[in-house]
Amino acid sequence: MASGSSDYGYGSEARSRAVPAALRAPFDGRTWREFLYLLLSLPMAVLTFVYAVAMLSLGVGLLITFLGVPVLGAALAGCRGLGVVERARARALLRVRVAEPEPVGSRRRRSGKSGLIAWVGALLKSGTSWRHALYAIVHFPWAVFAFVVALTFWVYGWATLTYPLWHWVIPRYTDAPGIQLFDDGKDRSFYIDTPFEVAATSAIGVLIVLAAPWLIRGLASVDRLLVSALLGPSRLETRVWELESDRGTVVDTAAADLRRIERDLHDGAQARLVALAMDLGLAKEKLLEDPDAAARMVDEAHGEVKLALQELRDLARGIHPAILTDRGLGPALSALAARCTVPVTVVVDLPARPAPAIEGIAYFTVSELLQNISKHSGAHSGAHRAAVDVWRSEDRMMLQVTDDGQGGAGTGQGSGLAGLAERLDAVDGLLVVVSPPGGPTTVTAELPWWG
Incomplete structure (x- = not known):
């Protein structure tokens, strides 16, 4: 039973590979996802374009007063919010993952400032925010073009391909014998109504349907570039963000190493040296009264000196040993x-x-x-x-x-x-x-x- 199931799976995969990509494209899930993305781009582009233009224009117009600055900040914040939706849409339908840009709050925390003015200032200084606004403006004309081209080719392709199935509707419900190609205004019109013309129209539809997916993918590729270039962090910003994070790690690591060295010195060599000083002080006092006891104490102090030196060598070796340098x-x-x-x-x-x-x-x-x-x-x-x-x-x-x-x-x-x-x-x-x-x-x- 398991063997039969396995054979069936391999046979299905082999048949899938046997069908050329050009023939699979019109029915491929990627084609329909990208077509849906282009269709949804038009209402989204209208929304983002109207919002960006209206808010930015209002903010610029109010710059002669203090209200212009917070209005511009609100406009950029809204564009960033719409960018979140656009990145999610691109991730779901175009299968493109764009990294989230640096939050505005992190820039404020690094500067040590807080409050509304600091928030607006961070937004206005953020290149990411202005790229979101640029996307809202630039994407609108492209979305209109891509919507019209994709929808026209897709609809006309499938309509002409299936024309043999529905051409009977035209003479039945209208006075025309078929699709009218042209009318010169002198009672001379050309209709697609003969069997040969219907078959030729269907053949043209096949070519359009086969070509439309690649056209849709090309249009979607432009959207991928726009989303990646304008709605994600730039390389420079990403690198700066990484370096700032790494700098914080290095500072924390250096502080931890310094605390470890201080602890090792305090608990090890320093404690031994303090005990050594006390022992030598006692030995000095007993030097005249009890020379033998003083000699024993000096001998013990000598051992403590050796141990302290060994601990200092180990500590120095852990920091950067001389053998590594030499x-x-x-x-x-x-x-x-x-x-x-x-x-x-x-x-x-x-x-x-x-x-x-x-x-x-x-x-x-x-x-x-x-x-x-x-x-x-x-x-x-x-x-x-x-x-x-x-x-x-x-x-x-x-x-x-x-x-x-x-x-x-x-x-x-x-x-x-x-x-x-x-x-x-x-x-x-x-x-x-x-x-x-x-x-x-x-x-x-x-x-x-x-x-």
Whole structure:
């Protein structure tokens, strides 16, 4: 039974592919969706055109008073609202997804201003708002043209194609024998009424019906361009938006790193140095009274100094180790791998050294991932070995850290990997985690080569 069903499906698909696209086009869902889009464009274009022209004209006319500015703001806000409808219509019928432009409120929040005046000012300064108004004006004549052309070809095509089925209606309910092609005004008229003429008309209708879908698709392509170019964010605005978001991530990351360094210094080396100063003070007091006890205290202080120095070295190594600056990423990652609790294989295949900032981020990324492996090794993840691979792919640097643990890692909110993904995203990087239950876990990071 299942075999028969499968054969039927493949046979149906094969028959569908056997029909040429030119013959399928008049019945294709895309053709009817785009035709419906062109039909709906006319009433929508009339609405948006009348609104935009009336409100903008009113606003410009009132600029001699204070009322002109808020009226212009309201006009642009309305155009943006109509743009939401147009993007939704294009998404549903044209299957084109246009990104939402930057909200006006985000521009106000960045400037630190609030209130009606700030809102109107943000609207008037927004290029996106003015492009919405331009769309409302430019789209109207095009929508009229596309509506007339699409409807004419579509209706005339199907009417002439089916003329053999309904030509009997004309002589039955009128005095004409068929469709009248012309009348020269001298009692000479030409009617399509003979069998040959009816068949020829139907053949012409076939050609029109076959050509109409491609004409409709061409008209709809222009609408796609208009919607994408005028109702979505520009490349420059998108890039500025991304950079501002990345800048916020970088600032937050730097602040978090500073807090971590301060905490490590306060809880580690600083506490040891304070204890060391107290021990040396006590040793100084006992130096004359009990030299042996003072010597023991100095010996203990010497051990504390070594531990404090080791903690300071570890802290400095976590920020930007000297080996990374002096010898590059390969030796620095090998040193990291040597401190991991499981055996780690390191393979670094780079033709040259990347930008220092990218090199530092790559080192930090591998350090965090190896620390995760060390922290969760044993009973938690069961990892027994790991591998680090670094290579260059065109203008990107690729990092891959794998382990044979139990898996289940992810970049969910609040996880360490989520913070690492945000740090990479701030420099146009990418973090991909593949960690199915049962393992293994593979974390791939992608970074720009030059930063």
